[in-house]
Structure formats: C-alpha cells, structure tokens
Amino acid sequence: MTLLGRKPVFIVVIAVLFTTVFPFFNLNSYCIILLLACRLFADSPLEAIKTAFTNKFFLAYFAFCLIETAGLLHTHNYTAGANVVAKDATLTAIAFALCAGPFASKREYRQLITVYSLLIFSASFYCLVIAFRLYLRQKDPSVFFYHPLTAPISQNAVFYSVYVLFAMQFLLSSEGAPEMTILSSTVKKWLRIFLIVFFLLMIVLLSSKLILVITLLMLITFFFRYSWNNKRVLLLSSLGGLCLVTGLVFTDNPIRQRFTKMVEGDTLITLPGELNPGTNFNALQLRVLEWRFALEILRERNAWLVGVSPGDGQDLLNQKYIANNMYLGNPAEGPHRRKKGFIGYNFHNQYIETLVHSGVIGLVSLLVIFWLLAGIVWRWKTREAFFTVLTLLVFFVPQSPLTMQHGVFLFCFFPLLLLYSPKSPMMRGD
Secondary structure, eight states: OOSTTSHHHHHHHHHHHHHHHTTOHHHHHHHHHHHHHHHHHSSOHHHHHHHHTTOHHHHHHHHHHHHHHHGGGSOSOHHHHHHHHHHHHHHHHHHHHHHSSOOOOHHHHHHHHHHHHHHHHHHHHHHHHHHHHHHHHHOOGGGGSHHHHHGGGTOOHHHHHHHHHHHHHHHHSTTOSOOOTTSOHHHHHHHHHHHHHHHHHHHHHHTOHHHHHHHHHHHHHHHHHHHTTOHHHHHHHHHHHHHHHHHHHHSOOHHHHHHHHTTOSSSOOOSGGGOOTTOOOOHHHHHHHHHHHHHHHHHHHTOTTTOSOHHHHHHHHHHHHHHTTOOOOOGGGOTTOSOOTTTTOOOSOHHHHHHHHHHHHHHHHHHHHHHHHHHHHHHHOOHHHHHHHHHHHHHTTTOOGGGSHHHHHHHHHHHHHGGGOTTSHHHHTO
8 A cells, every 4th residue: 555545644645734834833843743753664664774775756855854964963953953954854754754655546646646736736826815904005016926915824925936847847747637526627627728718827927937947948838738739729728828828028017127136236246345234236246246155165164175164054044144244234233133134034945055064076966867757757768857957956056946846846745746646667566
C-alpha cells in the first residue's frame, strides 16, 4: 500500500499543504514531523530507512542538509545557523516521506493535486475578497497587485506566484482533470477550465516578472501542442494572448510599472564610497551589489571551499551594508527598530547564498540535486516536469528561497512529487 493510500496520512499531507499555503509555520513544522513519523512507522522503520538511503534523490537532499549542518562547527552565530539548518532539515524530512517507499498511486496523485489546486484557489479567493473590501474603502487599485494582494495570508507575492504556477501547470497536464467522483465529466471539465483561467489571472495580479515570463512560455507550449491541428483555435488563442500582452505593455498598469522599476534607479554603483543612505537602487542594481559583497566576503575570509557558515553569512552581509553607508533606518532607535533598511536582506540568489554558507562543496551539492531533477525531465518528457524544474532552476537566480520555510517546501515537495506522476516511468512500470 502507498503512503497516501492510508486515509490518516492523506489528511496529514493535506495539513502540511494547508499550513504551507496559509503560512502557519510553527504548526507546519509539527505537521511535517508527523508526516515523517507516518512514513517511518507506516510499515517497518528499518525498511523505510534502508529504502531512503538507497534512493539517490533522498541522498542528494540529505547530503545538502548535512553540508550546511557542518557549518555549525565553525560558526560565530550558532542561533542563526541553527535556524537555517532547521529549515534545511525540512528538505530531508520531505524527501524521506516521498522516497522511503511508495508514496502515491495514479489516483492518489490526482486526488492530491486536486486538493492542492482547491487550496490555492481558496487562499487566492480570500486575498481577492480582502483586496476588494480595501478597495471599496481606499479606492486604491494597488491593493489588487503584488505584496498587498497576498498580505492577508502573510505570503511573499513572488513565492506565492510559484505555488499558483504549479497549481496551474498541474491542471494543464494530461492528468489534470479534478479527481472528484461526485462531479460529472462535464462539470470537471468546466471546473478545470475555470481554475486555469483563475490562476492565470492571479499570476498576472501577483506581478512577478519572472513567473509572468515562465507562464507565457508554458501557455505557448500548451496551446501549440493541443491546437496545432485546429487552426481556428490556434489563431484565436494567439490573438487573445497578443492582445493581453499588448495591453500590458502599452497601458499604464502596475505590471508594466514592475518591469519599468527593474531598470530605474541611480547610475550603476561601482565603488563603495559612492553609496549613501539616499542611494536609490533598482532590483538589478541591488542584486549585483549583493552578489559583489558575497564575493568580497568569500575572498576576505578565504572561505571558497567551505564557506563562512549559514550562521555567519547574513551577519557578514549586514556588516557590508553598514560599512558601505547604506540605508539602515534610524540606528538611534536600537536593534529592534521597526525600519531596519537593508539590514536582513539576503543575497537574493540561492546559488550565491549557498556558496557563501557552505562554499564550493555546498554549491556542488545543490547543483547535484538539480542534475538529478533534470534526469526526471529527461526520462518523464512531460511539460509539467520540464516547467517545474525550469521554474526552480531560474527562480534561484533572483531569489534565495531556501532561507524561508515555504521556499524549502517548493524546492523539495513538488519536484519529488513528479516521481509519482501517472506518466512517469515509475508509474508505467518501465
């Protein structure tokens, strides 16, 4: 029997998804621990451990976590390091749950992505209702876009847009029809179409530049694949997409403003002495500066091989912000002041974040995980596998998802869930 075939375990997995989408992170940790226990004691604990430690995917995630944990041996900030390692341990726990034995049958896989899609719909609909109520009071349309839209569920809009994208791409897959026995096939079809259109609208409103581009590419591949023999549908969908893109490009709207702000700002900074608290950075400039700081930290500490440890990485970056006279709020208000400026901003690149934390050894372990995930794409040859791995691979360039618990979940759960996709070689018995 698969793990999800046990109804209590299925409920636990739903609880994990619920506490991730609606970020109750303390409760989410307990739910993940419970899921780990369910996997461990579902049958034989020794058999589960043996199966996990012969699974290359589990070993890759486990090695990454182990390398980060080793940084605690030479950190100067044990508390901060332990917090980072605790988040990384989630990778190991989820990987163990999915890799220590059969996780889901074809039907259970479809049931899970159906429930997940409905959870994303519920969270998104709740955000839209709150935004509409705010708009009626404030008459400010910005409440429907970006971070203000996801504020009611305390989610980062960029991270949440990836969750929405994954829900949409599952529905676009050949196995994406909602697994709900109480509904007729016609109702399932229209529910599926409604959810896809709704999630597309949410991605537009969330205004993540990267996810908007990936969504456009995903939709293009979908329509060309399924409409190539129907020239009328192909023409209508192409015209509809062209009108949408034209409207976003040539009208003044929050989405166009997001792309414009990416290239606005002061002249690119080249010398630390040029910085001051009033320096205005665009998104690209800030990231380039943070990446330069990362290389300086590694060079100054001679830490290329093993890094400076997960505990010290953020502290050393904060010191760079201070030393270069960047905006820090009002330091006179003390360390617990409400506005801290750039203090606490991470490196905004997971590859560089990992390099600073754990050196070349840690970066190689991260790339090994992606290499194995690329193997899923190569063997499965499905659109959802390709776009899941591509999204994560590219998403790690402008963001550091593994510094946050919901980012850790993205990196582990969804790629490994592909192992149980109905069209995967594993499920076909190849």
